[in-house]
Amino acid sequence: MELGLVFLGSSAAVPTRNRGLPGIVVVYRGSLVLLDAGEGTQARLVLAGLSPLKIAAILITHLHGDHVFGLPGLLQSMAMLGRRSLLLVAGPRGLYGFLREVFRYTAWLPPFPLYVAELAPWEKLRLPNGFKAIAFPVDHGAVPALGYRLVEPPRRPRISLEKAKKLGLRPGPLFSRLQRGEPVVVDGRLIRPEEVVEEQPRTIIVYTGDTRPTGSTVEAARGATVLIHDATFTSNMAREAHEQGHSTARDAAIVASQAGAKILVLYHISARYDDPEPLLREARTYHPRVVVAEDLLSLVLRP
Numbered sequence: 001m002e003l004g005l006v007f008l009g010s011s012a013a014v015p016t017r018n019r020g021l022p023g024i025v026v027v028y029r030g031s032l033v034l035l036d037a038g039e040g041t042q043a044r045l046v047l048a049g050l051s052p053l054k055i056a057a058i059l060i061t062h063l064h065g066d067h068v069f070g071l072p073g074l075l076q077s078m079a080m081l082g083r084r085s086l087l088l089v090a091g092p093r094g095l096y097g098f099l100r101e102v103f104r105y106t107a108w109l110p111p112f113p114l115y116v117a118e119l120a121p122w123e124k125l126r127l128p129n130g131f132k133a134i135a136f137p138v139d140h141g142a143v144p145a146l147g148y149r150l151v152e153p154p155r156r157p158r159i160s161l162e163k164a165k166k167l168g169l170r171p172g173p174l175f176s177r178l179q180r181g182e183p184v185v186v187d188g189r190l191i192r193p194e195e196v197v198e199e200q201p202r203t204i205i206v207y208t209g210d211t212r213p214t215g216s217t218v219e220a221a222r223g224a225t226v227l228i229h230d231a232t233f234t235s236n237m238a239r240e241a242h243e244q245g246h247s248t249a250r251d252a253a254i255v256a257s258q259a260g261a262k263i264l265v266l267y268h269i270s271a272r273y274d275d276p277e278p279l280l281r282e283a284r285t286y287h288p289r290v291v292v293a294e295d296l297l298s299l300v301l302r303p
């Protein structure tokens with residue numbers, strides 16, 4: 001696929017037989033961006049048929065173990081597989097210190113360039129694959145925590161075949177010139193790009209990590225193609241969810257509806273739910289297009 005998501009792990013803090021700890025891969029034209037790296041991330045990459053060497057960037061939402069304890073081992077595996085290219089690792093305050101202490105006590109340093117960025121809320125970052133990342137603040141209690149809005153690079157404009165036909169244009173070299181922004185002449189008539197060229201919408205992926213429902217998530221998820229939202233519990237456990245810095249399926253669906261997100265993916269599922277149907281049923285009351293994340297699920301956004 002040209003663009004899509006692969007869910008490596010979809011559980012909350014405790015892994016189950018069917019769900020590993022958090023990790024999501026954004027696949028874009030052969031390049032990978034990893035969102036969080038819970039324990040087991042390396043093994044799940046193998047099962048998914050994805051190479052760690054194709055990971056261009058890793059974005060960490062917060063430093064709780066179920067989201068970050070897979071990172072040191074993943075870095076070592078990259079080294080053993082011969083990685084030499086730059087890797088970007090970004091996350092909230094404390095990420096650099098975490099990695100520094102890991103390297104110190106394991107007496108090991110990556111043999112490849114590693115750029116570690118600690119991001120402030122609403123800070124923007126250009127990823128190696130061309131995506132623009134915006135780190136937005138979420139609410140997961142005392143620990144610094146961020147969500148991410150990922151915006152696809154601009155796509156090549158598309159020719160409207162219907163408009164082109166009306167103007168006497170046929171597919172060929174003139175199409176390419178118009179897509180480059182150049183006017184062309186057909187049968188003595190000047191045709192400008194704006195007459196037939198249409199901008200293609202860009203895919204927007206938003207991932208909250210662990211959070212209570214927040215206005216900042218609504219703001220960050222405006223117009224999102226996909227919103228991956230914490231949905232640890234159903235609403236009968238709303239009090240426990242909010243006290244622990246998490247959301248319910250109902251919370252997630254309301255945020256998605258308020259933001260106008262096209263697809264909602266329920267994520268970070270508590271181990272108490274062997275069957276996620278109650279979460280799905282609850283969320284669909286408030287949003288029409290809902291998916292419950294499952295391990296190794298591939299969500300194709302563009303074939």
